[in-house]
Every structure is written in structure tokens, then in C-alpha cells.
Amino acid sequence: MSNILQTENKDWFSEWFNTPYYHILYKDRNDEEAQLFMDNLTHYLNLPEDAKILDLACGKGRHSIYLNNLGYQVTGVDISSNSIKIANQSANEKLHFHVHDMREPLEQEYDAIFNLFTSFGYFDQDIDNIKTLQAIKNSLNEYGFGVIDFLNADYIIANLVPEETKTVDGIDFHIKRYVENKKIIKEIKFSDKGQDFHFQEKVAALTLEDFEQMMEACDINLLDIFGDYKLHKFYKNQSERLIMIFK
Structure with missing residues (x-):
């Protein structure tokens, strides 16, 4: 029986992030690296001890859970109900998770909003990226910081691995990568x-x-740029990440 799932009519992330296979393929993500990044970032931002942090597009909540362990009040939101269901197993009085579309405004203000691990730029329409930035801006308090941790497109495109097969839990994931219409596309078949x-x-x-350009259109002030999780300087042709701090 063949069940080839097509995603043309639906947002690709609504389909893919809600499958168990997404979590299988990416099960070996580096938690130590993620925690080091959170240590460096919170230290750099010098957040209040009991700061309210929003983890925007939190997935299963690995960053949220660690930030909560550091003592912060953390809310994690994600469009994937399955991811939030898993994250909610770790919820407590200072750690909450909700299903939420990042394009929509939030009901309260935060000391910091983190959008991590390339959880931006998923939408077909450019206006949706603007809506997301506007929602972040409107949900920061007067002294709050926004952080977007994105891939460095110049570096990624120059070093793109066109094809590979990853075997995880006995499943062979056949992966193709290419650039089309100013989008970095990954095809995953298994x-x-x-x-x-x-x-x-x-x-x-x-x-x-x-x-x-987008931040200027939203009247957002870009304060600092880093090129990796140790917060080293950003180099257009060498850095793997594009980490932006703004107000």
C-alpha cells in the first residue's frame, strides 16, 4: 500500500512537524550545544533573575525546559499540537506550553522572545515574515530583547550537500537539498x-x-549580530549561523 503524502495544499510545517517521523529524523540534536547557547545568550542579555521568556516555535521544548531550569519564567509556543503535547509533560508553575501560530499577536509582554534553531522563514508569503516580526515587537516589554537564531544562507548555499541518506531507528531517510525561488528546500522521502x-x-x-530591511519596515532596532552559539563575530562567508539581537 502506498501513502505518499503531498504538502502542496497545506503549509509544509503543519504536516511535517506533526508526524512522529520528524522527531525520529532529528532525535540526535545536540542538547549540550543548545544549553551552551542559552547560557551564553542569557548572560549576554543580562536578563532579570525572574525574567519572562517566550520560546517562539519551541518544538518539544528543549530550550524552554533548560531556560526554566536556569530559573526563568518560560512560555513555549509552537504550531505543532503533537510537539506541545510532548512538551507539556515537563510543564510546571513557571513553565507553560501552548499551540500558537507565530504570525498571530500574543496576549502578554515578555522580557525576551527567542526564535531559535532556524524557526523563521517558513511561509510562502513574505508578508507573513513581517507579521511574525511585528508580533514579536508588540509582545516585548519596554526593555525586552528579541533574538532570532537563523541559518546563514550564504554559507549554507555555498556548502549545500545535494543528497544523502540517514538511517535512524531502522528507517532510511533519503534527503535531497536544493535552492529554488530563493528558498532552501529539503526533500525527505522514506x-x-x-x-x-x-x-x-x-x-x-x-x-x-x-x-x-524587514526590521527597518517594522521599526525594529538591530543591536548585535553573532555567527555561532559561542557568540563569536558574524562572517558572511564563514559563519554557520546568523544570530540577531534586537529591540
């Missing part, structure tokens, strides 16, 4: 239990200049 699956990841190839 078979499991007699069914064939096909998913796409599409991320806008946004450069620092693109972000600067």
Missing part, C-alpha cells in the same frame, strides 16, 4: 511499515540584508 512518505522543508534564503 518508507515505513509498507507505506511511502514524502515531505518537504522550505526555508526562505534570507540574508542579513533581508532581515535588516
Whole structure:
């Protein structure tokens, strides 16, 4: 029986992030690296001891949970109900999770809003990226900081691995990567239990200049730029990450 899932009519992330296969493929993400980044970031921002932090597009909540362990009041939101269901297993009085679309405004203000691990630029329409920035801006308090941790498109495109196969939990994920219409696209095909699956990841190839233009349009002040999780200087042709701090 063949069950090839198409994502043309629905947002790709609504489909892919809600499948168990998304979590299988990315199960070996580096938690130590993520925690080091949170240590460096919170130290750099010098946040109040009991700061309210929003983890925007939190997935299963790995950053949220660690930030909460550091003592912060953390809210994690994500469009994937399955991810939030898993994250909620770790909820407590100072750690909450909700299903939320990042384009929509939030009901309260935060000392910091973190959008981490390339959780931006998923939408087909450029206006949705603007809506997301506007929602972040409107949900920061007077002294609050916004942080977007994005891929460095220039570096990623120059070092793109066109094809590879990753075997995780006995499933062979056949992955193709290419650039089309200013988007970095990852095709993911695999078979499991007699069914064939096909998913796409599409991320806008946004450069620092693109972000600067969008932030200017939203009246957002870009304060600092880093190129990796140790907060080293950003180099257009060498840095793997594009980490932006703004108010």
C-alpha cells in the first residue's frame, strides 16, 4: 500500500512537524550545544533573575525546559499540537506550553522572545515574515530583547550537500537539498511499515540584508549580530549561523 503524502495544499510545517517521523529524523540534536547557547545568550542579555521568556516555535521544548531550569519564567509556543503535547509533560508553575501560530499577536509582554534553531522563514508569503516580526515587537516589554537564531544562507548555499541518506531507528531517510525561488528546500522521502512518505522543508534564503530591511519596515532596532552559539563575530562567508539581537 502506498501513502505518499503531498504538502502542496497545506503549509509544509503543519504536516511535517506533526508526524512522529520528524522527531525520529532529528532525535540526535545536540542538547549540550543548545544549553551552551542559552547560557551564553542569557548572560549576554543580562536578563532579570525572574525574567519572562517566550520560546517562539519551541518544538518539544528543549530550550524552554533548560531556560526554566536556569530559573526563568518560560512560555513555549509552537504550531505543532503533537510537539506541545510532548512538551507539556515537563510543564510546571513557571513553565507553560501552548499551540500558537507565530504570525498571530500574543496576549502578554515578555522580557525576551527567542526564535531559535532556524524557526523563521517558513511561509510562502513574505508578508507573513513581517507579521511574525511585528508580533514579536508588540509582545516585548519596554526593555525586552528579541533574538532570532537563523541559518546563514550564504554559507549554507555555498556548502549545500545535494543528497544523502540517514538511517535512524531502522528507517532510511533519503534527503535531497536544493535552492529554488530563493528558498532552501529539503526533500525527505522514506518508507515505513509498507507505506511511502514524502515531505518537504522550505526555508526562505534570507540574508542579513533581508532581515535588516524587514526590521527597518517594522521599526525594529538591530543591536548585535553573532555567527555561532559561542557568540563569536558574524562572517558572511564563514559563519554557520546568523544570530540577531534586537529591540
